[in-house]
Each structure stands twice: as structure tokens, then as C-alpha cells.
Amino acid sequence: AQxxxxxxxxxxxxxxxxxxxxxxYSYGATPYLFWYVQSPGQGLxxxxxxxxxxxxxxxxxxxxAEFKRxxxxxxxxxxxxxxxxxxxxxxxxxxxYGGSQGNLIFGKGTKLSVKP
Amino acid sequence: NAGxxxxxxxxxxxxxxxxxxxxxxxxxxxxxxxxxxxxxxxxRLIHYSVGAGITDQGEVxxxxxxxxxxxxxxxxxxxxxxxxxxxxxxxASSVDSYEQYFGPGxxxxxx
Numbered sequence: 001a002q003x004x005x006x007x008x009x010x011x012x013x014x015x016x017x018x019x020x021x022x023x024x025y026s027y028g029a030t031p032y033l034f035w036y037v038q039s040p041g042q043g044l045x046x047x048x049x050x051x052x053x054x055x056x057x058x059x060x061x062x063x064x065a066e067f068k069r070x071x072x073x074x075x076x077x078x079x080x081x082x083x084x085x086x087x088x089x090x091x092x093x094x095x096x097y098g099g100s101q102g103n104l105i106f107g108k109g110t111k112l113s114v115k116p
Numbered sequence: 117n118a119g120x121x122x123x124x125x126x127x128x129x130x131x132x133x134x135x136x137x138x139x140x141x142x143x144x145x146x147x148x149x150x151x152x153x154x155x156x157x158x159x160r161l162i163h164y165s166v167g168a169g170i171t172d173q174g175e176v177x178x179x180x181x182x183x184x185x186x187x188x189x190x191x192x193x194x195x196x197x198x199x200x201x202x203x204x205x206x207x208a209s210s211v212d213s214y215e216q217y218f219g220p221g222x223x224x225x226x227x
Contacts, residue, residue: 009156032214043120043206043218044159051214090158094214103149103174104216106158 002027004093006107013081014115021076021110023091032094033074034104035065039087047089050074061085086114117142120219122207128225129197137192137222139207145217147210148190152176152203153221159206165190197226 003026013019025031032051036044048059055067065076074091091107123138141148149164151174161174165184179201181193190209194201204223208216 004158034214036218043220044208045218046215049215103161103164104159104214106151106160108156108158 002093002095002105004091004105004107006089006091006110008110009108010111010113012113012115015083016080019076019078019081019085019112021089021091021112023074023076023107024072025074025091025093026072027093031074033065033067034092034094035059035063035074035076036090036092036106037061037087038090038109044090047076081112081114083114083116086112088112119143120207120209120217122205122219122222124222125220126223128227129194130227131197131199133197134193134195135197137194137205137207137224139190139192139219140188141190141207141209141217142188143209143211143217144187145209145211146187147216148184149174149208149216150180150182150190150192151206151208152201153206154203162192162205194224199226202226 005024034049035047038044047063050057050067058064088109088111090109092104095103120141146167150162151159153159160176163182165171171182204221206221207219210216
């Protein structure tokens with residue numbers, strides 16, 4: 001069955017430090033991959049997406065993610081974290097077959113705290 | 117354009133009561149979906165619709181009903197609320213590109 005694993009429940013980084021959030025997926029076909037961010041009390045906002053092509057994708061707010069098929073990973077990175085990046089981050093796989101086309105399978109999320 | 121709107125923002129129900137969570141979008145998206153979010157569980161798909169008149173079950177459909185009579189609206193009905201349905205509910209919509217736009221959520225407590 002399809003699944004998404006985010007191994008880190010909570011990460012704390014210092015403001016200005018680099019960030020990498022891990023995401024591994026299990027999916028039989030070529031995946032559509034997404035990262036969403038959720039600020040406290042808010043809905044989810046799409047940060048970036050991968051469908052095909054260049055395996056390094058750029059998103060909003062200075063985030064990027066790299067698709068590595070051999071490792072079944074889609075890790076999210078940012079070179080310098082800002083205090084406003086404190087939020088919860090969700091990785092998701094988009095199902096792209098049959099009647100389930102468009103459905104998303106989410107990981108359980110990684111909460112990011114930023115130290116001043 | 118308002119995007120995806122959800123009402124109410126907060127709701128408290130007693131066990132056994134029924135209610136409808138409203139979701140509307142003004143982007144003319146064919147695909148709409150409902151998720152629930154529970155601590156440590158991420159988001160789980162309840163029901164989805166690929167167009168007016170077409171709905172299907174997701175991962176956790178029990179206790180919930182949906183219908184889609186128009187492209188714009190996709191209400192979620194709880195027929196007999198249970199404490200296990202205490203959660204935050206998100207509605208989302210998209211075109212075929214899987215890029216789903218989420219509403220602000222409804223926080224539901226069932227006592």
C-alpha cells in the first residue's frame with residue numbers, strides 16, 4: 001500500500017541555520033510528490049511539487065526539495081531558516097491511477113521550531 | 117476570488133447529534149475532498165468527488181456522508197456524532213493537476 005514516512009516528529013533549528021526535513025514514500029508507480037506547510041490554526045499551503053523532469057524543484061518562501069528515486073525520498077531543504085518558518089510541514093504523495101486519481105496520502109508531519 | 121471557504125470555524129456537538137460542515141470553492145475545480153486531521157496522524161482522506169454527482173470513499177469514510185449537487189459545493193454530513201469524530205476537518209479542491217487548495221478548517225468537538 002502507498003505510504004509516506006516523515007521520520008522526524010519535531011525539529012528545532014536556530015534562526016539562520018540550514019534545514020532539511022526528511023520524507024520517504026512507498027509507491028508502486030512514478031510518484032507525484034508535494035510538500036505543504038501549516039501555520040498554527042491555519043489550513044495547508046502548498047510549498048512545492050514534483051511531477052516529472054528536473055529532480056530538484058524550487059518552491060515558495062525559499063524552499064527546495066530533491067526527488068531521489070533510488071532512495072524513495074523527497075527531502076525538503078532551506079539554506080537559512082527564518083523565525084516565520086516555524087510551522088508544521090507535511091509531505092504527500094499524489095495517487096495517479098484509476099479512480100483514485102488526485103487523492104493525496106500524507107505523512108504525519110514534522111513540527112519545526114526556530115530558536116532565536 | 118475567495119478560494120475554498122468552510123463554515124463553521126468551530127462547532128461543539130453532543131454525542132448523537134447531526135450536523136453538516138459546509139465547503140464551497142469559486143475556482144471552478146472539478147475535484148473536491150474532505151480530510152480530517154488528528155494529532156500525530158497527519159491528514160486522512162474521508163470522501164472525495166471528481167465532479168458534480170460523483171463521490172467516492174477515502175481512507176476513513178465511516179460515520180460521514182457527502183453529496184455533490186453543484187461544482188461549487190461539497191458538504192460533509194455527520195449523521196450521529198461520536199467523540200471519535202472530534203477533529204479538525206479540511207476541505208480541499210483542485211483541477212486535474214493534484215495541486216490541492218485547502219480551506220481554513222473546521223474544528224469540531226463532540227462531547
